[in-house]
Amino acid sequence: MHIKKIDLTNFRNYNRLSLELKPGITILQGANAQGKTNFLEAIYLLATTRSPFARSDRELVNWLVLEPPLPFAKVEALVSRGEEETRLELTIVGEANSAGEWRFRKKVRINGVNKKLADLLGCLRAVLFCPRDIDIIAGAPELRRRFLDIALCQIDARYCRALSLYNRIVEQRNHLLKRAREGELREDELLFWDEGLVEQGSIVTVTRWEALGNIAHWLRRIHKELTGGQEVLQAVYIPSALDEPIPPPRLISPASVEEIKTAFKGRLQATKQKEFEQGVTLVGPHRDDVRFMLDGHDVAIYGSRGQQRSAALSLRLAEMEFITAKSGDVPVLLLDEVMSELDAGRRGQLMKLISRAHQVVITTLEWEVFRQEFLSKASLFTVTEGVIKPYQRS
Numbered sequence: 001m002h003i004k005k006i007d008l009t010n011f012r013n014y015n016r017l018s019l020e021l022k023p024g025i026t027i028l029q030g031a032n033a034q035g036k037t038n039f040l041e042a043i044y045l046l047a048t049t050r051s052p053f054a055r056s057d058r059e060l061v062n063w064l065v066l067e068p069p070l071p072f073a074k075v076e077a078l079v080s081r082g083e084e085e086t087r088l089e090l091t092i093v094g095e096a097n098s099a100g101e102w103r104f105r106k107k108v109r110i111n112g113v114n115k116k117l118a119d120l121l122g123c124l125r126a127v128l129f130c131p132r133d134i135d136i137i138a139g140a141p142e143l144r145r146r147f148l149d150i151a152l153c154q155i156d157a158r159y160c161r162a163l164s165l166y167n168r169i170v171e172q173r174n175h176l177l178k179r180a181r182e183g184e185l186r187e188d189e190l191l192f193w194d195e196g197l198v199e200q201g202s203i204v205t206v207t208r209w210e211a212l213g214n215i216a217h218w219l220r221r222i223h224k225e226l227t228g229g230q231e232v233l234q235a236v237y238i239p240s241a242l243d244e245p246i247p248p249p250r251l252i253s254p255a256s257v258e259e260i261k262t263a264f265k266g267r268l269q270a271t272k273q274k275e276f277e278q279g280v281t282l283v284g285p286h287r288d289d290v291r292f293m294l295d296g297h298d299v300a301i302y303g304s305r306g307q308q309r310s311a312a313l314s315l316r317l318a319e320m321e322f323i324t325a326k327s328g329d330v331p332v333l334l335l336d337e338v339m340s341e342l343d344a345g346r347r348g349q350l351m352k353l354i355s356r357a358h359q360v361v362i363t364t365l366e367w368e369v370f371r372q373e374f375l376s377k378a379s380l381f382t383v384t385e386g387v388i389k390p391y392q393r394s
């Protein structure tokens with residue numbers, strides 16, 4: 001699958017942009033703060049309905065139009081998949097309420113027809129690597145869970161539903177536990193929520209666990225290639241519903257939903273007293289984690305910066321393979337500042353690895369990080385203050 005054309009209106013620092021893209025490699029070069037990351041963000045937003053960077057939709061709308069009568073930002077793309085072409089439109093519109101406060105909503109059109117936001121999922125698949133992905137490896141567990149959730153929501157609507165239901169149940173349950181702490185609730189009132197928690201939570205855990213198993217398989221191969229055979233990178237899922245420490249054999253095959261359910265129920269029962277004391281849900285996929293091991297050592301703890309960054313990159317490439325295998329579509333690969341902090345050997349291997357994607361968009365501060373022969377095969381553009389122009393090679 002690839003994007004043939006992209007149109008931005010009032011998106012971040014892009015006032016109006018219309019750009020035709022080709023399959024293969026596209027490189028966008030520009031100084032700091034010109035709009036390189038914003039461009040990738042727009043594509044990723046269209047693929048996932050969410051920005052990986054913005055905390056609110058308002059941030060995506062160009063500052064200069066954030067005023068009446070109608071502040072809006074729009075991202076459009078013409079997506080080609082085999083013989084088929086699809087026109088995708090995502091508009092973020094601000095509406096003022098009677099108190100004069102702005103609220104922003106997203107509207108979707110597919111081939112000119114109004115659709116629900118969720119209908120956009122699957123129309124364009126993308127994988128984005130950005131410098132802060134190092135945090136997936138080295139940062140908080142929440143980021144590792146989010147990595148799996150976003151990858152899975154792009155390909156599995158059932159998972160997406162279970163996850164959002166589960167999150168609502170946790171919220172509701174936490175609310176009740178807080179009341180319980182204040183002595184306003186009997187334990188049996190929680191039972192209804194416990195059932196939902198275990199039901200949906202087990203689906204979430206098992207699906208993530210299975211997905212990670214798949215991803216780990218690719219990760220190992222890709223990372224070996226990226227590092228020229230030097231490093232063996234492994235990933236293991238750590239479900240909070242199972243008793244820790246988990247003996248390694250249990251990590252090899254994913255437990256069935258029923259097995260997890262039983263374990264989950266047991267753990268829930270065992271931690272209930274603590275939950276009442278703390279007023280929060282302590283067991284479940286919202287407490288699961290993933291551990292990355294490099295030659296047997298935890299990368300988050302022992303890995304060098306370059307190793308952590310390489311691991312994050314391999315993880316994104318593994319995500320691409322995972323989405324391809326599950327959906328049959330090769331996602332568009334978006335690489336933000338991918339070359340920095342990699343040594344020459346890894347850079348060279350990376351350029352080979354990405355050739356598997358049908359379309360790759362790479363941003364860079366400098367052309368020099370690429371080999372001439374690589375540049376000669378790519379479409380080159382420069383980005384200056386929200387304007388993208390073909391690069392004229394001298």
Ligand SMILES: Nc1ncnc2c1ncn2[C@@H]1O[C@H](COP(=O)(O)OP(=O)(O)OP(=O)(O)O)[C@@H](O)[C@H]1O
Binds near residue numbers: 035037
């Ligand atoms: N809503 C917005 N309206 C207008 N400008 C915005 C908006 N949001 C962000 N910007 C501006 O867009 C500019 C470009 O951001 P972007 O992150 O794309 O830069 P970049 O080219 O990736 O730079 P770097 O090399 O530093 O990563 C920033 O200077 C930022 O201030």
Ligand SMILES: [Mg+2]
Binds near residue numbers: 036037038336
């Ligand atoms: Mg940037």
